[in-house]
Amino acid sequence: MTRALRDRTYATFEGGKSASSLEGLCKGLLAEQRASWPELRQAYDSLRGTRYRDMACNGFSVRLLFNPGRAVNTTAAVSPEEIRERPCFLCVANLPAGQRYILYRREFLILGNPRPVVPFHLTIAHLDHQPQAIAGHMEAFLRIAADLGPGFTTLYNGPRCGASAPDHLHFQAVPSGQMPIEKEIDGTKGSTLPSLTAGVSVFRMAGLGREIILIEGGDARPVADAFEHYVRALKDGLAPPGQPGEEPMLNAAASFDGKTWRLLVFPRRAHRPAAFYRKDDGKVLVSPAIMEMAGVIVTPAERDFDRLDAGAIESLYREVSLSHD
Ligand SMILES: [Zn+2]
16 A cells, blocks of 8 residues: 555455444544545535425425535536546545545545535545446445445446546445435336346336336345346447447446345436526526436526426436336
8 A cells, every 4th residue: 555545544444244334434434524624524514504395296206405505507517628637536646635535445445525415425436547337346336335234325327427527437325215216116116127137136117207227136246247237238229329338328326225235227318408508597407417316406506496396307307317118
């Protein structure tokens, strides 16, 4: 380990029976960072002013979030040119002064997300600067969910549908139970899809306003295999416009209750609704990523927080979700 890496290491996690709980380490890291790193303290102070509005839509519900301390008129752009011109904020060499992390299984850095949407929001960045892609990393994604325990849900944004750093592999994690979809799938009857993987169940959820695939199983490797099988089928049959070889647009969320992994996949057809690009009063500044697909809709503009209604949310989901019909 280089000296720079060691100095910023709050803790290391290698697993094993004698290991401290990862959830406890993460909460300790966030408490330490809020005390010692002004940027995170300010972000959490601003988070306290977050307003929310719950909205019943046709068959599902959403929670709109507006943080007056973080209101913006424009939003971060992630074009290839802009990415090339900025130093990567997830590379260990470029982390802001004051930011520390948990070194996770010698492969990932667990960091306090400096722009938390909810309290205890974590960013989980790979040690190496490599493109955001889920292929070959789903098992690690599931492993992190299990190591964090049932109190946390891990999140993935595809490189063209919500990832803030498409050039650096990363996940997020948030406390479980805050995203409406987590409860809604329990009461929903999905249709069973054929699973080519023993011990894994695959469902297509119905009536929740957007396409959702649920993959469940008691072992990480078969769940990851079933996911990769689904992604290949998406690529072959329903590939949205993109670069050849690029993964189909999707967001994912995983949790582990001690016995079973539950993996939710949201296939996408568009990154943002057409209204996002409007120049007039009809502009809607919502940029759907995994939290939005799971029912937590961040509205950076107060105007959208006030005026979005159930019909607007339903059509937003229809526009960005990839329907199998
Ligand atoms: Zn990087």
